[in-house]
Amino acid sequence: MLKGRHLFEPSDLSLKEVDEIFSLAEEIMENQNKFLDICKGKLLATLFYEPSTRTRFSFEAAMFRLGGQVIGFSDPNASSTAKGESIEDTIRTVGCYADIVVMRHPEKDIPKHASKYSDVPVINAGDGSNQHPTQTLTDLLTIKSFKKKLSNHVIGLCGDLKFGRTVHSLVKALSRYEDIKFVFISPPELKIPDYIKEELKEDSYYETEQLEDVMDDLDILYMTRVQKERFSDEEEYLRLKNQYILTTDKLKTAKKDMIIMHPLPRVNEIAREVDNNERAVYFKQAKLGMFVRMALIAKLLGVK
Ligand code: NCD
Numbered sequence: 001m002l003k004g005r006h007l008f009e010p011s012d013l014s015l016k017e018v019d020e021i022f023s024l025a026e027e028i029m030e031n032q033n034k035f036l037d038i039c040k041g042k043l044l045a046t047l048f049y050e051p052s053t054r055t056r057f058s059f060e061a062a063m064f065r066l067g068g069q070v071i072g073f074s075d076p077n078a079s080s081t082a083k084g085e086s087i088e089d090t091i092r093t094v095g096c097y098a099d100i101v102v103m104r105h106p107e108k109d110i111p112k113h114a115s116k117y118s119d120v121p122v123i124n125a126g127d128g129s130n131q132h133p134t135q136t137l138t139d140l141l142t143i144k145s146f147k148k149k150l151s152n153h154v155i156g157l158c159g160d161l162k163f164g165r166t167v168h169s170l171v172k173a174l175s176r177y178e179d180i181k182f183v184f185i186s187p188p189e190l191k192i193p194d195y196i197k198e199e200l201k202e203d204s205y206y207e208t209e210q211l212e213d214v215m216d217d218l219d220i221l222y223m224t225r226v227q228k229e230r231f232s233d234e235e236e237y238l239r240l241k242n243q244y245i246l247t248t249d250k251l252k253t254a255k256k257d258m259i260i261m262h263p264l265p266r267v268n269e270i271a272r273e274v275d276n277n278e279r280a281v282y283f284k285q286a287k288l289g290m291f292v293r294m295a296l297i298a299k300l301l302g303v304k
Contacts, residue, residue, distance in 0.1 A: 003302030006115045008124045009131040010173035017299075022141055024295035024304055025288075032065065035294065038303045039068030045098035046072030047090070048125070049081075049105045050229075054264055054286050055125045055134065059102050062293040066303075071098060088117045095120050100300055106229075121300045129163040129230055135263050136169040137296065138289035143220060145288060146259045146281055151178035154217055158185040158244055159224035159269055161192040163231075166263040167224060171196055180204065183218065185211050187243050189236065190226070211244055216253040221246075221279075223262045223269050247271045254279065261285055 002017060013021070028035050044063040046056050052074065060070045071094075073079045081090065087105075091114040094101055101118060103111040104125040115122035126132040144150055155174065157167050161184055171192070174180045182205035184192045191207065208214055215221075223246055231237040245268055246260070262270060262282040274280055298304035 002299040004121060005300060006112075006118075006122045006124075007133050007296070007300070008109075008112045008115075008127075010133045010136045010169055011176075012133070015176060018137070018140065021137060021292065021295045021299060022144060024298060025141060025291045028294050029291050035066055035298070035304075037067030038298060039063060039066035039301060042068040042100070042301055042303070043098045044068055044070050044072075044297065045094045045101045046070060046074070046125075047076075047079075047094065047101060047103045048072070048074045049076045049103075049110075050126065052104055052125070054289060055104065055132075056102075058286070058290040059123075059125070059134075059293050059297075062290050062297055065290075066294055066298060068297075072102075087114050091115075091122070092117045094118075100297060123296070123300070126165055129165050129168070129227065131169045131172075132165040132263075133169055133173075134293055134296065135166045135289070136173045137292045138285060139166070139170050139222070139261060139263070140173060141288050141292045142261060142281060142285040143259075145284075147219065147257075150174070151180065153179075153219040154181045154183065155220040155222060156183040156185055156211070156214055156218040157192075157222045157224070158211055158246075160190045160226045160240075161186045161224070162190040163227035164224045167192070167222070168196055170222065172199065175200055175204070182206075183208065183214050185209070185214065185244070187240055189240060211246070212250055212253070215250065216255065218258050219255065221254070221258060221260050223260065223266075225262075225265060225267050225269060242268050244269050245271060246274055248273050248277060251277060251279065 095118040102123045108128040108130040111124040184207045226241045
């Protein structure tokens with residue numbers, strides 16, 4: 001039963017619950033008209049203490065498309081945070097008005113902490129470089145849609161594996177499926193953290209700096225942006241930001257049915273020419289993100 005639950009990281013959901021969310025998302029995609037007012041009279045609050053395009057808009061679009069309504073802020077300076085109000089008091093207040101809260105925050109575990117003061121479900125929409133469970137649901141549904149299964153894949157994750165929360169969430173979530181091999185592609189400075197590797201079977205991953213060398217091995221290539229906002233040293237960011245730029249030429253050795261994913265926003269790491277490559281699915285991925293959030297909202301509110 002998902003009704004009333006919070007969501008901080010993918011492992012808060014059992015594999016069966018993930019399946020149920022995907023089944024509902026697929027049902028919604030097939031017949032949106034059937035779901036036009038299942039959230040009528042319900043209110044979703046979006047509390048975004050960090051910038052967002054896809055996550056916030058897809059949550060808001062999801063709620064509107066289910067017949068519900070939305071309140072919230074995308075700039076905390078426009079809320080009483082600017083007057084010094086604590087997160088605890090903000091969530092306590094918002095929980096009086098809304099039926100479900102979506103929160104993004106630059107610090108790890110703040111949505112989890114805030115949920116202790118909330119009577120309504122709190123969804124983590126990204127907490128610092130820690131976790132981003134709804135992007136992971138989006139990513140898993142994308143893999144399922146294009147590769148027809150969630151097990152038995154070689155997935156290359158490329159770019160900022162140190163700070164990228166979507167990577168941390170996705171690796172944790174995918175490691176629960178059978179026969180997943182991870183190829184971590186990054187410069188030494190942006191390697192996947194040890195605490196993530198420690199949870200993986202030793203023979204289920206390897207690390208490299210060279211994208212081209214491993215390209216022909218991959219079923220999925222997950223590109224990521226170097227997370228500028230997490231660097232304390234701008235020089236270092238400037239040095240690392242263009243280390244990987246995926247071009248059509250670099251795809252020459254890729255499997256024909258490999259898919260290229262990216263949580264977006266993209267900066268320089270995928271050349272625009274790649275958008276027309278049949279392997280590129282990142283904008284379709286963004287669209288699936290709305291449907292999976294529709295399903296998640298409906299489940300947490302207990303209307304489906
Ligand atoms: C990601 C995020 O916020 O972590 N964006 C998203 O939610 N799709 C990735 C990023 O910002 O690079």
